[in-house]
Amino acid sequence: NAGVTQTPKFRVLKTGQSMTLLCAQDMNHEYMYWYRQDPGMGLRLIHYSVGEGTTAKGEVPDGYNVSRLKKQNFLLGLESAAPSQTSVYFCASRSRDRGDTGELFFGEGSRLTVL
């Protein structure tokens, strides 16, 4: 039972490079989220999706793009990486079913360093 899986777990980029983080969930959840975790700033929402083919901006969307082409996958892209995007990125998902308790299920995180 994999739950939420993120790849890659670690990545080092040079300024200006691009990359994509992949999040996959096998729980048939409708909602998916990308957060970044920085010391002293907690978890900040980058983008989220309430269903296949839909995305929406969170608190800190600049410099990132996302796509939800399949229900189980949520991709986070950095077109031109900047040192300010050095962070740990977490993907999460949750159900929209009746009786949903709001609980988020998280991936293990992806540590990204931009030099």
Add this chain to the structure above:
Amino acid sequence: AQRVTQPEKLLSVFKGAPVELKCNYSYSGSPELFWYVQYSRQRLQLLLRHISRESIKGFTADLNKGETSFHLKKPFAQEEDSAMYYCALITTSGSRLTFGEGTQLTVNP
């Protein structure tokens, strides 16, 4: 817009001492509040939610709508409680979960 504030970034107590992690929120409607925990080298996981009114690992949290607070408490801290704790809020009509800044709890032997 909703907001969650955890005023203490770091909290250190001795084993067996009571611990209280503070959480305040701002939201004009009726929120649902949660506490999430991240143990070292583990993924974030739900600790408890206010609607359940349950005690998990000895922790409890009471929603105080008058003070807009949802403080997490445990009467006798254990070393294994050392972790990062996040308070979170979800609006009843929304799909977003907003997190606080987090409190790093260290329980010393």
